[in-house]
Each structure stands twice: as structure tokens, then as C-alpha cells.
Amino acid sequence: MDQTEARLDTRSKTVELTIDGKPATVPEGSNVLSAILPCTDTFPHVCYHPALGPIETCDTCLAEVDGRLVRTCAVPVQSGMNVVTKTVRARYARKEAMDRILHNHELYCTVCDNNNNNCTVHNTAMAMQIEHQKYPFEPKPYEQDNSHPFYRYDPDQCILCGRCVEACQNLQVSEVLSIDWERERPRVIWDHDVPINESSCVSCGHCVTVCPCNALMEKNMLGEAGFLTAIKPKLWESMIHLTKEIEPGYGPIFTVSEVEAQMRESRIQRTKTVCTYCGVGCSFDIWTKGRKILKVEPHMESPANQISTCVKGKFGWDFVNSPERLVHPLIRRGDRFVPVSWDEALDYTAQRLTEIRAKHGADSIGYISSSKCTNEENYLMQKFARAVMGTNNIDNCSRYCQTPATEGMRRTLGLGGDTGSISDIASADLVIIVGANPAESHPVLSTRIRRAHKKYGQKLIVADLRKNDMAKRADLWLHPKPGTDLIWLSAVTKYLIDQGWHDAQFVADHVNGYAEFQSWLETYTLEYAEEQTRIPRAELIRAAEMIRDAGKVCICWAMGVTQHIAGSETSTAICNLLLVTGQVGRPGTGAYPLRGHNNVQGAGDFGCAPAYMPGYERVEDERVRSKYAQAWGVELPASPGWDNHQMVEKIHEGTLKAMYIMGEEMALVDSNSNHVQRAFEALEFIVVQDIFFSKTAQYADVVFPAAPSLEKEGTFTNTERRIQRLYQVFEPLGDAKPDWQILTELANRLGADWRYQHPGEILDEATALTDLMNGVRFNRLEGYNSLQWPVASDGTDTPLLYSEARFPFPDGKARLYIPKWTEPVLQPNEEYDLHLNNGRMLEHFHEGNLTYRVHGIEEKVPTTYLEVSEELAKQRGIQTGALVRIVSPYGAVKLRAVVTDRVSGNELYLPMNTPKDQEAVNYLTSSYHDDVTHTPAYKEIHVRMEILEERGKSPMTRGNFRLGNPNPQPGVMVERKWRRADYRPLVDESESKAATVRSEMK
């Protein structure tokens, strides 16, 4: 258990001990090292990292504890302990440990790209005033591994601390890296010793981030970070040779390298930003030199992710410098788009919108905001629609994914947000994942589950059609018939109640509607559920038993639940289950719809919905409207507008005449693309605001070039309801502008008098008008500070909702809500005999407009592909690489297949991530939708497969992690190092034996 986790568990309990003769008080459960560091921050500890906990490989943190020489990272504090760091024995041991490290590492700091004031090996050697190496550096008999597009491994510089291995095995838990301790010269290996790019490495970057030296480096740093690192190899080697030849000791060398490191600070900028690739909300520093991105560096203070990232967050940013970026406003003239000035584009747009409003009324124009844009931009978009243009026809893409989850929670619990934080999911006894693939869609959040499952015995149930990564790891994998989750969830709920395993007291004290609910449940017997869902009765009982046995349960869900015609109902069934078992309002419990985009939560929170003003205050409420009328100085439309689904239908009906689409690839990501695109063709006027010339832009009359997140300031709200600030890394490219500036300039041409100079002013205006986020202020979000709503006016936030079991209904009680079961539509039949599932893949985002423009990602995964089961492939006589046409009642796509055990039977899977028309899944999907929220039923689609070529080149190319073979290990396995004949223990013998036992038990 690492320090942070220990703190969480033990809360305010403390222990008193003595460190170098002085009294110290530290939290119970801390290790001795954590107690020493506040007293002596230069105390060596090379392999220890707070995110990883003790791994005991480096021996540099040795001290005497009650007379015994021990590794302080591995010894928990005890009351009355006497810790002495300054004895000769301890000093000797630490110096010896560092000498052993330097045997494996050549100190050429001044010409090293990792010399940026944060190199652990450099800083430790300097703090220990190491002057000479007892064991001269000896190169290892291995070449550098440069095979991976984003990072390289240099065995010669590797000190074998195993941080990378621990991060890969037990934090990211992709289980790729290990140290082969039995070689004459040990080294880190990938899988079972293959080149990095041929391994199962998911490119998350954990290993590079935690490497304490330059053994693992981001390739973008090489030859770029230092002033002297870009020189030719021969000269570079000569300089290292000279340095070693004349060295009188490391002191002067360190001085020179310190000066050089300091000089680097003047040309390398480090700017905090928040990732835009999913709803987890990872934050990190981006290192840049001019417009070149050198690296992404996450920090322990990053509230959602600490040091974790995924491939997109760590390496996926080069699209900002793509030559294909839109850098001029464009106006459609005849058969082409013509670049024009901002004045011309804005004047023309204002004139056309004014004409259409005058001719057809304010409600003849629809406005689509963006879950990729900031809270401030979303606030302005809905303010533009309502206050400037006079309509509630405002929506955003959360309707394509998460609105049913919000609906389910609002019905039962009261608020439409995850009930706790990612740390609650990590500390649950049981996590249930329903219709979600967090390993690929919410990668960093999934690491917390995998870590808890592997290291701390957390149990995991996964209900999914696919045997995805989490399903393979699960203690119980449920494979329901598509679209039947409501039935098995309700059957398990009923079984829990029937067995008396529910929380009767919680229900009696805090929940309304139990009697009616129990009566509704009568239908949902295990037999009925088995028949309807095809999940064996024994598995349902097993699920109920696991819920019974868990003190703390979290349920995570996503599009596999919501993108059905009964998405809101199934979401409701999940919340009902949690209420019946009393699994909300306590740490480690709750409901977690995993928000898909970086600001899905914020786009809704800030009022981009037809019926809701910011803070989910209803537009029909006179009191709400008058509040905004007073603040904005205009009268507001009283009835809810059209959502994005209705807008498309209204175009076909002829009542919607124009659209303003900000940061949304609606032509490809709305379902039934042919239907949507035909609607766009019928519009009189379309404005598209984007950073690339998207498919949607092809239908536009005016295209505004916008700025991506790295080119602006503002805030995003992640899946934990956490509001975080992003800072500007670059100036906008060309004539591009941040969306908030474009909206402001257009609004002012349409009679508004907006004087916003900075997003901070917009946020403060928006939040002060809401109850939900009343205390959110820009200056409370500086640096890595964040706030989780609700936020009281004094700035107090709410990491955990419904604590003390108070629910935001008049009587403070939650509500069991009776969901309505609806059969899925478009089930396989004779003509369309296969079910088509769809979703994401790890490496790409959305339709891929960003990630296919990152060279390394495009190299690893150049295209989407169709997953076909082994049974179906055999039956149809096809192999991986076969070219197939998939036909639905709504359209067809053509692409190559991959035969895999991730899918089974007649269920296909098609990742949505492609910008190519001929492969895009939404040419197959329908316009059926959830009745309550109008979320399209993307997951309910039947198709047939026509074989064009039975075999061909696999679409999954070298470099795809799915082709690798992971090598799961308990961790770094330091006891194998200790067993080596050439290892002499530095700790006392009794401690050495105890440590071996401890390590082997891990």
C-alpha cells in the first residue's frame, strides 16, 4: 500500500517517532522514508516513487531503524521508532548503493536530454556529493531499442531500478515490461523479449514518465531539450570521453550541467493543460520549444490521474501543428470555398442569420455546441442561442452518448453526475462494469480498477458483449443478449431482495417507492432473466453473491447501456440496484456513467441543452428566466427548444432552415449519416466552426477556423464533476481564434455588447448565476487546483455526493423509479443476420480527425477494422485480412476484417474511429432512439456481411499492441535480484530475510 492509499485508509491517525534525534509525527501506515523526507528532502530514494510504493531495488534509502539497517521505503512507521540516518554504517551503505547504480549509468549530464532539473539519478548523485565511481561504468551488451515511434530504451543508461516495470505491471497493469534478472547483465524486456514496437505495449507512457534517468526517453526530447545534445554522434562521444578523461570528480561536472539545465528553462516552456481525449480529465504539463512539443509530463498533484496517461494524452498532440489545420475563415462560393478575412466572414454570417431569423423566426435556426470546447465556450454558445438569437434550440453531443445516464440518475438520486471520484472506484470492494470498455475508452480510469483488482483484491464483474481487456480480467464476465441489461440487472436486484441481502434499513430510512418497485420486480425472476438475456442462472446468482459479499460497490457504465432505445431505463435500473443495496453516499460506492469526451459533463452543466439553463435550471421556470433576463438584459424564450435529433428531423420537415455547428463532426458521428447528410443538403445556411476541414464542413456556407485546447485558456469538467483549468500553450495557428472569441465577435455583430477579454470573466459570470456551481471562480482553479460540483459560495466543493444519505429531493430521500422495458429494435433476422456492435479503440479519438494526424499513432494503427468471431469466420470461410461489405437497412461500409476471440458468434464489432466515408459505422446505424432523451440507438443494428475477398493483408499492422503477448508478473520481482550470486545485501541479515519473504508474498 503506498503512502497516499495509506492516508486514505487511516484518515487522521498518527504515529510519533524520532528521526535523527528529533521528534516527528506522521500518519499511521506511512513508511519510514515518508517520515524522513519532510525532515531531509535530499535523503536519497532512487527507486521509490509515491505512485508506485516501495519496490526495494536501489538500496539508496537505507537508514538505521532501532539499530537495524533497513530500506526505509519498505518499513512502516511504528510508534516510538528511533530512526537514524547519519550513522557511518548507513552512509556507507547508501554510498555503496549509489556506486552500484552508477556502474550501470554513464554520467554525461550536460549532453543528456534528460538534464532538466528533474533527473532523479543526477539530483541524487549531486545531493550525495558523489565525487568518484567505485565501480566504473560498464556498457551492457545490448543495442538501444528505437523501434517504438514515441519512446526509446537505452540499456546502457538503465540503472535497473524497475520503476518502469512496476508502473507497467501494477499501475497501468498492461503487464508488458519486466526485468530479466538472471542474465549476466540484466535489462528491461518487453513481453518475452521482443522489440518494443512488436510487444503488447499500449504506449501509455507510464514507464517513460517514472524512469528516474534517461534510459527511457520520449523521442521528441532527443536532440531537442539540451543546448549541446543535437551534435553529431562522433563529436558527442568525443566530448563524453574528454569529460571522463579530465574529470577530477563529479562536482565541477555537476556544476556545469546544473548551469546548462538552468539555461534550458529559458527556452523550454512547461504549461499545464487538461487532456481532451476522454472524460477522465487527466492534467499534465506540456513541454514545448517554440511550436514543437517535446513531451507531456503528468504530476502527482494532477487530481484525476496523478502520473498516469494513455497513448493519446501522452503522445497524441502533434495534430495542433498539422499543415491541414484551418487557418483562414472560408466562405462557400460556387463549387469551392474561398478564404476571406474575419470581418468578411463574420459580417456575412451575421447578415445571413439575421435574414433567416427575420424570414422564418428565431426557432428556424439550430445551434450545436461542443463537448470538446471549454465550459466558457459552451456557456457562450447557449447564451448566443438564447440571449442573442432568441431560441432554445441548443444542444451538444452528450445526447449521442450520456444523456440517458444523466436521466437515470436524476430520476433516482437527484443529480446528473458521477456520485463520487475515481479514487472511490479504486477503493471499492467490487466494481461492476456494464456496457463499457474503459481499458480503451477511459484508459487511465481503467488503470485504477486493474491495479485494485491485481494488488488489493478488488472484485470485478464485467457485463459486455465483447471479451474486452477488462472482461478477460474479470472475476465474472456476463455476456447478455444485446440490449437486455435492464433484465439481468433487475433480476439480480430482485434476487438480492428475495434472499434478504439488500440493505433494508437504508431503504427504509432513505428511499421512497420501495413497495411499488418490489411489486414491479415480480416479473424479473432468474428464469425469466436467463431466458431473455441468455445469461445462465448460476452466473446471475454468482453476481448477486458478489454484491452481497462486498461492503463497497461501484457500478460503471457507458454507451453499451445508453445507446439503446431503453438507455434511460437501463441507467435507471442500475441506480435502483445501488439504492436497494445502499451502495451510494459512502466512500468507495456509487454510480459512475463514464463520460466519453473531455467536457461532456461541462457542456450540459453550462446549459447547452434545449430545456436547461446552466446548472440544470429549467427554461420553463419563470423564476429562472427572470434571473437570466436580469443578468443578460434580454427577454428569454420560455419553451424548450429542439435537441440535435429533433433538429435533423425538423430540417427534413422543412421547419429548421439554418444551423451553427461548433466543434462537432455531426455528419459522421450522428447516427444514420446518410439521413443527416441529406438534411444538411437541405439547409439554407450552415456555419461550421472547427480546427480541421471536417466532413460536416463540406456542407457549410461559412467555416470559422477555431483553436484547439492547447491554443486557449478556460476550464473543462471531467466525469467526476471536477472543474479544471487549462492554460494556453501556443498562440492560435494562422488566423484561427479560440471559440469564445469567435462567438463574442459574432454576437457583437448581432447587437450584443459582450466585452469579455478573458475566459475567466465568462466563467465567473456563468457560475455566479447558478446554484450548483455558485462558488466556482477562475482564481480558485489556479494551477492544479480543481473543484467538484456542487460548489458552495464559499468555494467548498463536493467530491462525494449524497454523503449522510441526503438526496436533493424535497424530503431528502432517494426514489426507486420503475423503468420501462422495451425490446431492442433491429434484431438479427433472415435478411440481416448479424448484430453489429460498435465503439472505440484505444489509439484513436472519435472520428479520428485529430489522432490520424499524429504520425506515430497513424503508423501504429492506420485504419479501423471489423472484428469477426472465430466461429463466424470459419463458417464464412474468411481469414484476417478479408475484405467485406457490411450492409444495413440504412447504408453500407467496406473494410477489412480481423478474426478475434474478443467477439463471439454472430456479433461483429466495428470501431467508430475513422474519417473515411467507406468505413464509418454511422452509415449503418438507424434513427431509432431512446424515447426519453432521443439518444440514438447506435448499438441496436442488424447487418449482413458480403465477402469481397476471402483473404488479404491484415488491417492490424506491426506496432498494434493487440498483436503482442503480455508477460504478467507480480511486479519487479526484486527477490530475483537478491538471489543473484553477485548481489551482496546492504541491509542487516535479519532484514534481508524478512524483505525476501515480503517480496515473495507480493
Next chain:
Amino acid sequence: MAQPIRTIEQVETSPAEQRAQAIGALLGSIADHSESLGTLVQLVERLHQRGVLKMAIALLEQEEEILQIVVDQVGKPGYAQGLKNAIALVQLFSSIDHKTLQRVSKSVQHLSRLTEREPARIAGVLGLWRTLRDPDFAAGLGFMVEALKVLGKQFETGSQGGQGSPTEAGVKDGTGDVRG
């Protein structure tokens, strides 16, 4: 009624326009920094007069090649030894306490005065005995004996490879300055 189109007319900026834009931006920058640029022009003029600029250009044009020659030369044993000595001297001076250095310096001054007068004569064994009892002589001799011992110890540890055992040399790290 708009059909999808993909053609975007490229912005064609003529070379003359690009040049004019660049000149405009440059003039603006000059106006913003007129004072510092004036000083820079003076500096450039001096460097030009002394031929430094031409030399710098030649050096930069041949940067890596010249650096390679210098590094190769300096890396040869003789030069490397010289550099080592130079660094060792700097370290020596850095390590001496300035008060000690002052004392030694004063002693040297006193010694130099000795050359201006008749050398002292020691009359036989008894004279030597008397001299030994002189407190100043005894203090000086004590210092020299200690100095010779330290020197001897350095030769001894030097012959063991210069590492020193931790007990004697102490293991310096950031945790304190206590020697073992």
C-alpha cells in the same frame, strides 16, 4: 440547398506580398525596440572594426569540425593532464580556508625579511637545545611535523586508488556533514 464540396481555394500570397509583410513586421519591431537596437548597432560596429565578426562567422561555419579538433586535441594525454592540474589547482584554492591562507602568506612575508639580515647562528648542541626551547621555534616545528604526517597519509591513501575507506573519508551525502 448545398451539396458537399471539398475544394478550398488556396491563399496565394505573392513573393512580393510576403516580402512586404515581413518588412512591415520588422519595421514595427525596430520601432518598438529603438533604444536597445541603437546600442546593438554600436556594439556590432566595434566588433566589425576588430574583425571579430568575420572570425565568428568562420568559426560558426565550421562549428562542429572545429569543436571536434579542439576536443580531440584537448583529449590527448598531455593536455588532459594539464586540464586536470588546472581543475585540481582551482579545487585546492577553493578548499583552503582564507584565514589559514592569510597566516601562511604572513609567514612567507616574514620569511622574506630574513633574507635581508644576517642568518641566525646555532652554536653547537647546546645552542640547538636552546633554540628548541624557543616557543616560536617549537610551534613552527610542530606545524611542520603535522604537515609532513598529513602529506604522508595522502601518499598512503593515494596508493590505494584514491577512494579511501568510508570510515576515513566519510560518505558525503545531503543528510549532513558528520564525518565517520
